[in-house]
């Protein structure tokens with residue numbers, strides 16, 4: 626029985642459920658601890674905290690997911706117990722979201738040149754004013770009838786090697802770790818290896834090197850129980866977490882994305898001890 630899911634998205638980034646809808650879904654599925662971890666936004670956290678009152682005993686961990694790049698791959702860094710009232714941090718998040726908007730406009734332009742026009746207004750409407758991302762473009766492409774499922778848009782157009790892909794504002798993993806630590810959030814590396822439901826996603830080629838550098842900078846955890854990872858992947862990552870002294874974290878990374886066989890809340894997650902280890906760290910002074 627899964628009780629913990631530390632990776633979930635809402636309409637404040639590229640998830641399709643509002644924070645209240647997400648909390649209800651998770652509560653009804655028996656989850657006890659959930660983290661709302663939108664891309665580059667903490668704006669869904671307060672609504673989620675309010676909605677959790679309907680489920681006595683349920684804990685909502687305020688969280689964030691930051692996208693960073695290394696040559697040839699993306700590294701996403703989660704931050705747990707983020708201080709969403711931190712003005713400096715919010716300024717940074719605002720800049721990252723502005724960068725996302727410019728980048729999304731660039732991809733929409735490329736799609737148009739390739740003969741697959743989607744309306745910017747529609748993409749923006751789908752983003753609902755939250756952190757805009759490629760899944761919003763993918764959904765607009767489904768609506769326009771260019772592809773059957775959002776993930777097909779990644780495979781054919783907006784995946785890293787796709788013809789309409791535009792790079793994001795460069796941020797290095799270690800910079801995100803440092804930003805999170807100065808906010809007093811606990812940094813954790815997200816989905817370290819290939820995910821089969823998101824075909825086209827890249828492995829982090831030199832995971833060992835990345836983890837060595839980030840651990841040195843103050844990384845506290847690694848996602849091990851994630852999405853549709855196989856039991857082999859889970860055991861490999863679990864060993865890696867042990868070797869680096871990282872807390873084995875994880876969750877469904879649920880987006881209500883509309884992709885077939887998307888892992889749902891309650892299907893995968895770390896043991897309660899992992900949450901307790903994070904909680905203990907969140908209460909200690911750096």
Ligand code: AMP
Nearest residue numbers: 757758759760775776779823824825826
């Ligand atoms: P962005 O933040 O704009 O770079 O978009 C990244 C998001 O797109 C991820 O968080 C996933 O939700 C989604 N995503 C990435 N790769 C794929 C894929 N191949 N198929 C479906 N969704 C994907």
Ligand code: ZN
Nearest residue numbers: 634639664880
């Ligand atoms: Zn996402």
Ligand code: FE
Nearest residue numbers: 690701815816
């Ligand atoms: Fe991610």
Ligand code: FE
Nearest residue numbers: 632634690878
């Ligand atoms: Fe995510």
